Amino acid sequence: MSLLSLRGVRKAYGANVVLDDFDLDVDEGSCVVLIGASGSGKSTLLRCVNLLETVDDGVISLNGVDITDPRADADKIRSGIGVVFQSYNLFPHLSVLDNVTLAPIRVHRVRRDVARARALEVLDRVGLADKASAKPDELSGGQQQRAAIARALVNSPALMLLDEITSALDPELVGEVLDLLRDLRSDGITMLICTHEMAFAREVADQVCFLHHGRPLEIGPPDQLFGNPREPRTREFLSRIRQREG
Amino acid sequence: MSSSGVSDWRPSALQQERIAYRRRRAQRSTLIAAVSSIVVLVVVAVGIGSTPGWPRVRDTFFDVHRGWQALPTVAQGLWLNIRVMLVCAVLIVIIGMALAIMRTLRGPIFFPLRVFAAAYTDVFRGLPLLLVIFLLGFGVPALQLRGLPNQAVIWGGAALVLTYSSYVAEVFRAGIESVHPSQRAAARSLGLSYRQTLRFVVLPQAVRRVLPPLLNDFVSLQKDSGLIAVLGVIDAIRAAQLETAIDFNFTPYVVAGLLFVALTIPLTRLTDYVARRQGWYGGGGGPV
Structure with missing residues (x-):
C-alpha cells in the first residue's frame, strides 16, 4: 500500500480549476517528482496534501487514513508532514x-x-x-x-513536501541544497517534490509526474519519461525546457 | 563585514584629496547652519520684543521668579500625571492587544467577539477624549452606585484607557495583518495550532513592527493625561491653574508646559531610535 494516495482530487479557485480528478500514489521510501509549467497545479497539490488548502472533491489518504475528512485533526496530520517552501519562510x-x-x-x-x-x-x-x-x-x-x-x-516526518525549494536561490547556491536532498534521498525519506531542475529530477526520482492543466498527464520512471515520453505535450514541455537550458 | 588583510591599507592620494574636500564641505555646512540659526533667532527676538504688548506678555508668561516659585507645586502635580500615565499604559497595552486579537479571530463562534471589538474601536476612536472624560468622570459617580469608586482620578484614567486602547488595538491589528501569510503557512505546516501560531510566530513579529507607532501613542498619552484636570484632579495643569489664580500671572502654565515637554522628549527620542533600528530593517531586505 502506498504511503500517500490521491484519488479524484479537485481544487478550483472560482472558475479556475487548478486540480482536476487527480490520482497519484507515493510509495513509502520513494521519491516522486512533479514537473510541469507554472500554473499547472504543482504547488496547489502540495498545499492540499498539507491541508493548507481544502480540496473541493476527492480523497487524500496518508497511511490509509483519509486526511481530507473534515473531522480529521488537521494539526496532528500536519505535524507528521514536513514542508519546505520556495521562499524558506523561516521565522525572522x-x-x-x-x-x-x-x-x-x-x-x-x-x-x-x-x-x-x-x-x-x-x-x-x-x-x-x-x-x-x-x-x-x-x-x-x-x-x-x-x-x-x-x-x-x-x-x-513520514513524508516531506518540497515546493520548488531551489527556485529562489542564486545558481551557485542551488548545488548545496540539492546535495542535501540527495543525502536525504539515500536515507529513504519519502518525498514529494516539485521542481524545475530537470537533471536533478531525473537523478533522484523513482517516479516523475508531468502535470498539465491540473491533471497528471503522464507518470513514469524518470528514464522513460525524460528519455521517451509517451505524451506529445510532455515532449513539447521537455523540449521547451531543454532549449532554455541550452 | 570582512576585516582581514586591510590593516596595511593607506588611502591613496586621490582618496586623501576626497577626504579633505568632504571635510571642507562639512565645515562650510556647519558655518552656514550657525549663521542662519543666529539670523533667525535675532529676527524672531527683535520681532517679538518690538511688539507694543511684549513687556506685558513677558511679565505675565515668562516671569522667571514666579515660575521658580510655582515649580514645586506643578512638579508635584506632574507626579500624578506620571503615575496615571504608567498605570493606564499597562492597561491600554493589555486591552488593546485583546481587542486586536478578537478582531483577527476566524470562525463563526467568534462572531460576537469580532463585532464587539469592531464596535468598541469605532466608538472610542470617534468620541472626543474630553467628552469621554466628562461622561465617565461626572456621569458615573452621579449614578450613586454602591461599590464603585468615586475618585475623579480613577474615572479620568478609565476614560484615557477606553480611548487609547481603541487606538492601540488598531495599531496592533495593523501589525498582525502585516505579517506575511507565508509565515502562518510555515507555522501551521509544522503542526502548530492557530493559537500557537499567533503566540509564537505572528505576535512577536507584529509587536516588533508596531513598536514605533505604539511609542508614538504613548507620547501622546503622556500629554493627554493632563486632560483629567477638567475633573478637578490636581495634576500638573490643574496645579498651574491654581497657582495662576493667586495673582493672575500665567507663568505656572508655561512651567507645566516645559515639564510636559521635558517628560515627552526622552520617549520621542526612544521612538526615533527604535524606528531607526528596526523600522527599516525588519521589513525584509536589510538596511537601505
Missing part, C-alpha cells in the same frame, strides 16, 4: 536553533534540552551547526533553505 524573529526547536517543544512536547540536542544533531547534518545562534537574515539563501529543511526534518 527566532534564531536558527529556535526555528528548529519550535515545533518539537510546542507541538510534540519534547523537553527543551532534549529538543535542543536533537536540533543541533539535525543542524549538523545539514551543515549548519555553527550557525545555530544566527538569525535567518544573517544567512545566505542556501543556508536559509538548509535551515528550513532542518526545521522540517527534526520532527521525523
Whole structure:
C-alpha cells in the first residue's frame, strides 16, 4: 500500500480549476517528482496534501487514513508532514536553533534540552551547526533553505513536501541544497517534490509526474519519461525546457 | 563585514584629496547652519520684543521668579500625571492587544467577539477624549452606585484607557495583518495550532513592527493625561491653574508646559531610535 494516495482530487479557485480528478500514489521510501509549467497545479497539490488548502472533491489518504475528512485533526496530520517552501519562510524573529526547536517543544512536547540536542544533531547534518545562534537574515539563501529543511526534518516526518525549494536561490547556491536532498534521498525519506531542475529530477526520482492543466498527464520512471515520453505535450514541455537550458 | 588583510591599507592620494574636500564641505555646512540659526533667532527676538504688548506678555508668561516659585507645586502635580500615565499604559497595552486579537479571530463562534471589538474601536476612536472624560468622570459617580469608586482620578484614567486602547488595538491589528501569510503557512505546516501560531510566530513579529507607532501613542498619552484636570484632579495643569489664580500671572502654565515637554522628549527620542533600528530593517531586505 502506498504511503500517500490521491484519488479524484479537485481544487478550483472560482472558475479556475487548478486540480482536476487527480490520482497519484507515493510509495513509502520513494521519491516522486512533479514537473510541469507554472500554473499547472504543482504547488496547489502540495498545499492540499498539507491541508493548507481544502480540496473541493476527492480523497487524500496518508497511511490509509483519509486526511481530507473534515473531522480529521488537521494539526496532528500536519505535524507528521514536513514542508519546505520556495521562499524558506523561516521565522525572522527566532534564531536558527529556535526555528528548529519550535515545533518539537510546542507541538510534540519534547523537553527543551532534549529538543535542543536533537536540533543541533539535525543542524549538523545539514551543515549548519555553527550557525545555530544566527538569525535567518544573517544567512545566505542556501543556508536559509538548509535551515528550513532542518526545521522540517527534526520532527521525523513520514513524508516531506518540497515546493520548488531551489527556485529562489542564486545558481551557485542551488548545488548545496540539492546535495542535501540527495543525502536525504539515500536515507529513504519519502518525498514529494516539485521542481524545475530537470537533471536533478531525473537523478533522484523513482517516479516523475508531468502535470498539465491540473491533471497528471503522464507518470513514469524518470528514464522513460525524460528519455521517451509517451505524451506529445510532455515532449513539447521537455523540449521547451531543454532549449532554455541550452 | 570582512576585516582581514586591510590593516596595511593607506588611502591613496586621490582618496586623501576626497577626504579633505568632504571635510571642507562639512565645515562650510556647519558655518552656514550657525549663521542662519543666529539670523533667525535675532529676527524672531527683535520681532517679538518690538511688539507694543511684549513687556506685558513677558511679565505675565515668562516671569522667571514666579515660575521658580510655582515649580514645586506643578512638579508635584506632574507626579500624578506620571503615575496615571504608567498605570493606564499597562492597561491600554493589555486591552488593546485583546481587542486586536478578537478582531483577527476566524470562525463563526467568534462572531460576537469580532463585532464587539469592531464596535468598541469605532466608538472610542470617534468620541472626543474630553467628552469621554466628562461622561465617565461626572456621569458615573452621579449614578450613586454602591461599590464603585468615586475618585475623579480613577474615572479620568478609565476614560484615557477606553480611548487609547481603541487606538492601540488598531495599531496592533495593523501589525498582525502585516505579517506575511507565508509565515502562518510555515507555522501551521509544522503542526502548530492557530493559537500557537499567533503566540509564537505572528505576535512577536507584529509587536516588533508596531513598536514605533505604539511609542508614538504613548507620547501622546503622556500629554493627554493632563486632560483629567477638567475633573478637578490636581495634576500638573490643574496645579498651574491654581497657582495662576493667586495673582493672575500665567507663568505656572508655561512651567507645566516645559515639564510636559521635558517628560515627552526622552520617549520621542526612544521612538526615533527604535524606528531607526528596526523600522527599516525588519521589513525584509536589510538596511537601505
